[in-house]
Structures are given as structure tokens and as C-alpha cells.
Amino acid sequence: MSEISARERLTSRQYTALLAGSAFGAGILTLPRYLCAAAGQDAWVIPLLAGGTMCLSALCFLRLCRRFPGMTLPHLMQELLPLPLANTAVLLYLAYFLTVAASSIRIVAEITLLYLLPNTPLWAVALVYSLFVGYTLSGGLRGAGRFNELTGFVLLFGFLLLLPSLREGRMTNLAPMLTAKPTALLTAIPMACYSFGISLLIPLFLPLTDDRSRAAKHTWPTLCFVVTAFSLITLTSVCVLGADTSAHMLFPVITIYKSVSVPVIERLDLFFLTLWTVLAVRPCLNFALAAGQLSDCLLKNRLPRRWLSAGIGLFLFASMLLQTDIVGTIRILHWLGYVFLFLGIVFPALLLILSRKKVSA
Amino acid sequence: MADDYAVLRRLLHDIRARDDDIILRSVSLPPNSVPCTVAFLDGVVNKELLHAQVLSPILQPEPYCVDDPLPDIRENLLRRFLCVSEIKDVSDSTGIEKELYTGAVVVICAGMRGAILLRLDGFMRRSPGAPLNDRTVSGPRDSFTESLPGNIGLVRKKLADPRLRVKKTVIGRRTRTNIALLYMDDIALPDTVREVERRLSSIDIDGILASGYIAQLTEAPGTSVFPTYREIERPDIAVAALLEGRIVVICDHSPLALSFPTVFAELLQAAEDYYEKPVAGTFARLLRWACFFLAVSLPALYVALVSFRPEILPYDLLVTIASLRSQVPFPVIWETLFIEFAVQAIIESSLRLPEPLGQTIGVVSGIIVGQAIISASLATPMVLIVVALANICTFCIPSFSLSVTVRILRLCMIFPAATFGIFGFSLAWMFLLVHMQSLDSMGVAYLAPFSPHIPSDHKDAALRAPLQSFIRRPKSIGNRNTRRQRP
Numbered sequence: 104m105s106e107i108s109a110r111e112r113l114t115s116r117q118y119t120a121l122l123a124g125s126a127f128g129a130g131i132l133t134l135p136r137y138l139c140a141a142a143g144q145d146a147w148v149i150p151l152l153a154g155g156t157m158c159l160s161a162l163c164f165l166r167l168c169r170r171f172p173g174m175t176l177p178h179l180m181q182e183l184l185p186l187p188l189a190n191t192a193v194l195l196y197l198a199y200f201l202t203v204a205a206s207s208i209r210i211v212a213e214i215t216l217l218y219l220l221p222n223t224p225l226w227a228v229a230l231v232y233s234l235f236v237g238y239t240l241s242g243g244l245r246g247a248g249r250f251n252e253l254t255g256f257v258l259l260f261g262f263l264l265l266l267p268s269l270r271e272g273r274m275t276n277l278a279p280m281l282t283a284k285p286t287a288l289l290t291a292i293p294m295a296c297y298s299f300g301i302s303l304l305i306p307l308f309l310p311l312t313d314d315r316s317r318a319a320k321h322t323w324p325t326l327c328f329v330v331t332a333f334s335l336i337t338l339t340s341v342c343v344l345g346a347d348t349s350a351h352m353l354f355p356v357i358t359i360y361k362s363v364s365v366p367v368i369e370r371l372d373l374f375f376l377t378l379w380t381v382l383a384v385r386p387c388l389n390f391a392l393a394a395g396q397l398s399d400c401l402l403k404n405r406l407p408r409r410w411l412s413a414g415i416g417l418f419l420f421a422s423m424l425l426q427t428d429i430v431g432t433i434r435i436l437h438w439l440g441y442v443f444l445f446l447g448i449v450f451p452a453l454l455l456i457l458s459r460k461k462v463s464a
Numbered sequence: 465m466a467d468d469y470a471v472l473r474r475l476l477h478d479i480r481a482r483d484d485d486i487i488l489r490s491v492s493l494p495p496n497s498v499p500c501t502v503a504f505l506d507g508v509v510n511k512e513l514l515h516a517q518v519l520s521p522i523l524q525p526e527p528y529c530v531d532d533p534l535p536d537i538r539e540n541l542l543r544r545f546l547c548v549s550e551i552k553d554v555s556d557s558t559g560i561e562k563e564l565y566t567g568a569v570v571v572i573c574a575g576m577r578g579a580i581l582l583r584l585d586g587f588m589r590r591s592p593g594a595p596l597n598d599r600t601v602s603g604p605r606d607s608f609t610e611s612l613p614g615n616i617g618l619v620r621k622k623l624a625d626p627r628l629r630v631k632k633t634v635i636g637r638r639t640r641t642n643i644a645l646l647y648m649d650d651i652a653l654p655d656t657v658r659e660v661e662r663r664l665s666s667i668d669i670d671g672i673l674a675s676g677y678i679a680q681l682t683e684a685p686g687t688s689v690f691p692t693y694r695e696i697e698r699p700d701i702a703v704a705a706l707l708e709g710r711i712v713v714i715c716d717h718s719p720l721a722l723s724f725p726t727v728f729a730e731l732l733q734a735a736e737d738y739y740e741k742p743v744a745g746t747f748a749r750l751l752r753w754a755c756f757f758l759a760v761s762l763p764a765l766y767v768a769l770v771s772f773r774p775e776i777l778p779y780d781l782l783v784t785i786a787s788l789r790s791q792v793p794f795p796v797i798w799e800t801l802f803i804e805f806a807v808q809a810i811i812e813s814s815l816r817l818p819e820p821l822g823q824t825i826g827v828v829s830g831i832i833v834g835q836a837i838i839s840a841s842l843a844t845p846m847v848l849i850v851v852a853l854a855n856i857c858t859f860c861i862p863s864f865s866l867s868v869t870v871r872i873l874r875l876c877m878i879f880p881a882a883t884f885g886i887f888g889f890s891l892a893w894m895f896l897l898v899h900m901q902s903l904d905s906m907g908v909a910y911l912a913p914f915s916p917h918i919p920s921d922h923k924d925a926a927l928r929a930p931l932q933s934f935i936r937r938p939k940s941i942g943n944r945n946t947r948r949q950r951p
Contacts, residue, residue, distance in 0.1 A: 114916050114917075116916070219885065219886065219887045220772075220887060223884070228884075228887075231888075231891060235891060238899075239898045242901070246898065249902075249911070249915040249916060250897070252916065253897060253901060253915040254897075373773065373776060377886045377887065377889075377890045380890065380891075381890050381891055
């Protein structure tokens with residue numbers, strides 16, 4: 104795919120949409136439950152703190168991108184590290200992206216089964232999603248960029264639909280404020296980190312934008328938007344359902360939609376679910392695209408794009424079916440939060456130090 | 465010199481022996497009675513013009529032609545006898561044969577090298593009438609015909625700018641069809657012009673019978689049901705396309721021109737949008753967008769809701785549908801497919817039959833057969849309403865090619881909706897969107913200005929802003945001269 108990327112560029116708008124779109128998938132539907140379980144009514148603080156780690160990671164990657172303009176992450180690693188080590192690191196990132204993609208699509212498939220198609224076998228829904236991801240990937244970077252750009256507005260619309268639910272909310276649910284133990288907050292941060300893994304996409308897609316400096320400038324508002332949205336949605340969940348109820352629901356956000364009554368649209372939750380089942384594929388798609396970039400680098404562009412897309416689609420389908428149940432999948436995602444701390448902060452910081460030495464040498 | 469005449473005369477006689485519609489006329493050129501032969505294709509050449517402008521001056525020469533002949537035979541022929549504006553010299557026998565079959569009048573003369581070709585086209589042409597598809601109430605009512613020069617003339621008449629370039633080429637090894645490429649020299653992007661020229665020159669086919677051939681053969685490889693070109697029936701739309709920096713391709717013997725590059729939003733625009741107030745134009749466009757969505761979705765949505773999520777429907781409607789459905793022995797999908805198939809068959813037969821008969825068939829099948837289907841409990845009235853409404857919406861789409869696409873898509877959408885309900889329906893739409901955004905028309909994104917998002921072009925996409933706001937030409941197409949009017 105990197106061969107295609109060389110001639111296909113993302114616009115800064117597409118890059119922004121791709122970055123923001125990668126955050127809002129299965130995570131936003133499941134996260135409030137775990138955050139509420141960890142920090143009670145102060146759950147909304149955790150996304151702000153986890154967002155801080157994401158910003159730190161983004162800072163490292165942006166500096167790396169500035170130091171090596173036009174170089175994507177795998178090329179950058181090959182430049183700074185010995186080849187076997189660089190390839191191992193690429194494999195690590197590849198495994199991370201594929202696991203995030205497979206796990207998040209599994210959650211979306213489970214939600215689809217639970218709320219929309221209770222009598223359909225999982226493999227059928229999984230197959231449809233994998234086909235969709237494979238097909239979109241075959242359009243390359245440009246196709247994925249355009250898809251994110253086009254559906255970005257729908258995503259915003261989905262959030263706006265949440266606003267009427269605040270009428271049902273009680274501000275007293277937030278009290279007493281900021282009483283959670285710091286240890287509880289710190290333990291919950293890695294849990295939230297997998298949803299903020301989007302900073303890992305920066306070194307893969309920023310160098311492929313047509314206006315890098317503009318895209319880099321857009322990165323910060325995008326990350327701020329993501330953090331704010333996560334925090335606000337958790338806050339809404341606590342306000343409307345209460346911390347205890349949220350902690351006992353698998354998908355509290357979907358329940359919030361059920362509480363909203365909008366004239367004309369009688370079943371807003373179904374309307375939202377219909378939108379979401381498709382929109383939530385975006386993170387999976389974007390992480391799969393990142394995986395495609397890395398595999399392409401490892402395979403030295405020898406595999407045609409169609410075959411690579413089909414391979415990724417097939418891999419996602421198989422790994423989705425391999426996961427035992429949704430709770431297990433969510434647990435995998437939480438572990439990925441810890442992996443993010445290494446791949447998103449520690450490793451790029453090391454690369455930054457190495458690059459500094461290389462530049463000064 | 466005399467040998468050239470003999471050879472060519474023998475060639476023309478051989479052709480005459482082969483084809484009975486070749487006419488040879490031998491005359492003597494005054495004053496020295498030089499032998500001369502005129503050859504032409506019967507039915508293609510205007511005989512009246514041939515008599516008046518070629519044969520008559522030779523057979524009944526003016527006195528000054530006889531008294532003061534020019535020494536060179538060719539010059540004498542051209543300056544004294546032939547009163548034709550379009551003249552061409554050809555020396556090789558293959559070229560002469562080819563031109564003869566394209567409708568040229570061949571004149572050979574003893575003592576002259578090669579042949580003189582005259583254009584005296586007399587093929588039956590219709591005059592520009594009202595367009596069949598894209599009709600307007602307040603706009604001009606002329607449309608392209610099957611004549612290439614006539615069509616170029618219609619454009620030239622509306623666009624009296626010396627920077628309008630017309631490049632002609634011949635495509636089709638056997639049909640030798642004339643194709644004209646029109647673009648504004650100072651507006652169209654040279655890269656786009658070159659790309660269109662490249663794609664036209666890469667066509668190697670025996671015959672081009674209509675512009676549809678050109679449209680398909682210039683499309684990028686790969687399969688897509690969506691047209692990435694715009695078929696233009698009206699010269700005013702062709703001029704508007706040229707002024708936006710597009711390239712118009714006109715094919716001889718075809719009343720439809722093509723414009724490149726084309727974006728999807730264009731296919732839902734009509735000429736009338738620009739001749740009415742912005743509010744009316746915007747309303748019509750939004751209506752067409754809604755119709756496009758409904759035309760593709762309505763039957764699929766009906767199947768998805770009734771089969772999987774009936775609780776979304778209002779209770780009273782649900783009860784009505786349930787009571788009607790109880791009398792029909794088929795599942796919703798078969799019922800919908802059956803009615804859809806019947807309606808498609810009626811449309812297809814109405815298009816092929818003579819006009820009065822087509823209308824009768826439409827009425828008979830619409831009312832009588834429809835009523836009979838309901839009475840026989842083969843389908844519910846609800847399905848009939850849904851399918852009929854979807855088909856009415858299809859006819860709101862100005863582009864015929866797109867309306868055919870919509871008819872196909874509508875059928876395709878029913879299957880995922882019947883398998884996965886609303887989920888399948890929405891995913892099918894997403895597949896459609898991903899496919900559409902992967903398309904390009906001569907390097908321009910098909911879904912522009914929505915994806916990639918170009919804010920300045922939104923004033924003439926789904927909306928129609930006031931003409932005063934069209935300060936710059938569309939950015940999505942790309943053009944050299946961006947300014948359209950003074951702010």
C-alpha cells in the first residue's frame with residue numbers, strides 16, 4: 104500500500120477525519136462501564152488523563168515527523184534502528200493494529216447481533232464486516248481517507264443526538280465531585296488508553312498528507328476534540344444513568360439513546376444503532392489500513408493491493424471468530440491499553456533520542 | 465501525369481463494379497476537352513449541389529472560363545469550375561477510396577496528380593428540435609442532432625469566443641466516425657485535455673455508432689455501474705460545461721454529446737435549475753437528491769422494516785400492513801421482487817414500443833394488471849405503492865444513464881435488506897458510498913465536492929446559490945482561469 108501511498112495523498116481534512124474517526128468505534132460504547140466501575144461518578148476525569156498520555160505520544164511522533172519529513176513510521180524505524188530490530192518493531196506495531204482492528208470489529212459485530220439481528224450467526228455478521236473492510240481497503244489510502252471524510256459529519260450528527268438525553272440527566276449524579284482515589288484513576292488510565300491509540304496513526308498518515316505542516320497543526324484540535332468527546336459522553340452516561348447503573352451495563356451509551364424521545368423518530372436507539380454499526384467500522388478500517396501500510400513495508404510492496412486487502416479482511420474474519428466472547432475481547436482491548444503505553448510513549452521517546460543523536464552526529 | 469488519371473480511373477471503375485451505389489460521371493473539361501471523372505456515393509452526396517456547383521460549371525461553362533483558361537489543370541479546375549468551399553487534395557489510392565466511402569465527391573482529371581475531394585454532404589438530417597429528456601420551460605429549446613458540423617455550429621453560435629478549440633479526429637477502423645473535442649483554450653486544464661485525447665486515441669475499434677461507445681471506451685478500466693460521464697442533449701448545457709473548464713466530445717451521427725470530467729452531483733442537475741430563481745433551483749435539486757435516495761432505497765427499506773423491524777412503523781400502519789400481508793402467500797422479498805420485475809418490464813416495453821402503443825401499454829398494465837395482481841392476492845397494495853413511488857422517483861433523475869443505474873441498484877439493495885434487515889440496508893449503502901468515492905472521472909473525484917470536501921463548490925452541487933455568487937469556476941474540476949465574473 105505504501106507504493107500507492109506514494110502517489111496518493113491525503114488532504115489535511117481527510118487526515119483529520121481519519122484520526123478522529125479512528126477513536127470513535129466500539130470503545131466509546133463500552134468504556135463508560137469500566138470507567139464508572141473504576142472511578143464512580145468521577146469517571147469522566149479518566150478520559151482527560153488518558154488523553155494526556157495520548158497527547159504525550161502525539162508530541163513524540165509529531166517531533167519525529169518534523170525531524171524526518173515525508174518518512175512514515177516503518178521507514179523511520181529502518182533509518183534509526185538496525186534492520187532486524189526495525190523489522191521486529193514493525194511487526195509489533197502490525198500485531199497491535201491488527202488486534203485492535205479485530206477486537207473492535209468483534210465488539211461491533213456483537214452489538215449488531217445483540218440489538219439488531221439476534222437470530223443471525225456471528226460468522227455471518229463478521230463476514231459482512233470483514234468484506235466491507237477488505238473492499239474499502241482495496242481503494243487504498245485515498246479511498247479510506249475519502250470514506251472517513253464523508254462519514255465524519257454523520258459521526259458528529261450521532262453525537263448531537265445524545266444532547267437531548269441530558270434533559271433526563273441529574274446533575275446530582277456527579278456529586279460528590281473529584282473524590283475518587285488517585286490510585287483508582289491511575290489504574291483506569293491504561294484501560295482507556297486503547298481508545299486513544301490514534302496517536303500511533305500519526306507517523307503513518309501525517310507524512311502522506313499533501314500539506315504536512317497544515318495537517319500537523321490540525322492534529323492538536325483533533326486530539327482535543329476526541330478527549331473532550333470521550334469525557335462528555337462518559338459525563339452524560341453518569342448524569343443520565345448514574346455511576347452505579349453505568350457500571351453494570353455492557354453498553355451504557357446505547358441505553359442513553361433509548362431514553363431520548365425525539366418526535367417523528369420513535370426508536371432513536373435503532374436509528375443510532377443503524378448508523379453506528381456502520382460508523383463503528385471506521386476505527387477497524389483505519390487500523391487495518393495502518394496494518395496494511397506496515398505489511399506493505401515488510402513485504403517490500405511485492406503483494407498487489409487487492410491481495411493484501413483480501414488477506415487483511417480474511418485475517419480479521421478469522422481472528423474475530425477466534426475470540427471467545429465479548430468480555431474476553433474487551434479484556435484484550437484493556438491489555439492493549441498497556442501495550443499502547445510502550446508503543447505510543449516509550450518507544451517513540453527512544454526513537455526521538457536516537458534521532459537526536461543521529462542528527463547531531 | 466496521364467498515367468495517374470488512368471490508374472485512378474481504373475480504381476474508381478473497380479469500386480463501381482463492386483458497389484452499385486457508387487456513381488461515376490465522365491465529363492470533358494473545356495476548352496481543350498480534358499477527360500475528367502466525378503465519382504460519388506449515392507444517397508450521401510447532395511445531388512442538387514453537385515449539379516449546381518460541379519457538373520453545371522463544367523458542362524455549361526462561363527465564357528471567361530473557355531476564353532481564358534489557366535495553364536495548370538488543377539488550378540484551372542479549382543479557380544474556374546468548382547464552386548465548392550470544402551476542398552481537399554489526396555494523392556494515394558487508399559486515401560481516395562476511404563474518402564469516397566465517407567461521402568466525399570472525388571474529381572480526377574487527366575494531366576493532374578491525385579484527386580480533388582469535395583464535401584457536398586446531402587445526407588438526410590433533422591433540424592434541431594426540442595430535447596427528448598432534458599426539457600425546460602424557461603430555457604432554450606434547441607437540441608443536438610445527428611450532424612457533427614451542425615452540433616459544433618450550435619455550440620459556436622452560443623459561445624462566440626475565439627478561444628473555443630475544436631479538435632477533430634476519426635475513430636473506428638471501418639465506420640470512420642468523426643469525433644470532435646471541444647474545450648476552452650484558456651480555461652480547461654491542459655492535463656485533462658491531454659488525458660481525454662489520450663483515451664480517445666487509444667480506442668481501436670472497428671465501429672463507433674453513437675457517443676455511448678465513446679463514453680464506455682474512454683472510461684477508466686474496472687467495473688462500475690455508475691456513469692462517469694455526462695450525456696448532453698442541449699447546446700446550452702454543453703456551453704455551460706465548457707465555461708466550467710470541462711471538455712465536450714461530440715460524435716458524428718449521435719444527438720448526445722459527452723462532457724468530461726463529470727462529478728456525481730452534476731448528474732442530478734438540470735438546465736432549468738439555472739434559468740429559475742436560486743430557491744426554485746435549490747428546491748428542485750434537493751428534491752432530485754431525495755428522489756435518488758428513495759429510488760434506490762424504498763423497496764429495500766420496506767423489505768427490511770416489514771421483515772425485521774416492524775415495530776419502527778407506526779402502529780396503525782403496521783396493523784394495515786399485517787392484515788394485507790396475511791392474504792399474500794409469498795414472503796415480502798418475493799412479493800417485492802415480483803412487482804419490481806413487473807414494473808421494470810412495463811418500463812422496458814413502453815420504451816421499445818411506438819409512442820401511442822407504449823402509452824396504452826403503460827395505462828393497461830398500470831391499472832388493469834396492477835388491479836388484477838391485488839385482486840389475486842399476489843401482492844399487497846403497499847408493495848405496489850412502494851415500487852411505483854420508487855419508479856416515479858427514478859424518473860426525476862435527469863440523466864438517463866444514472867436512472868438505469870438506479871434501477872439496477874434498487875434491485876441489488878433488496879437482497880442485503882432481506883438478509884440482514886436495516887443493518888444490511890445501511891451496510892449496502894456504505895458499500896455503495898465506498899464504491900462511489902473510489903471512482904474518478906478523468907482524474908477528478910466522482911463525489912466531489914463532498915468527498916474530497918471542497919466548500920467553495922457547494923454553492924453549485926446539491927444547492928444552487930444565486931448566480932452573483934458564482935465568482936469562481938468549480939474548484940473540483942480544476943481550471944486555468946478560475947475567475948468567472950467580477951464580484
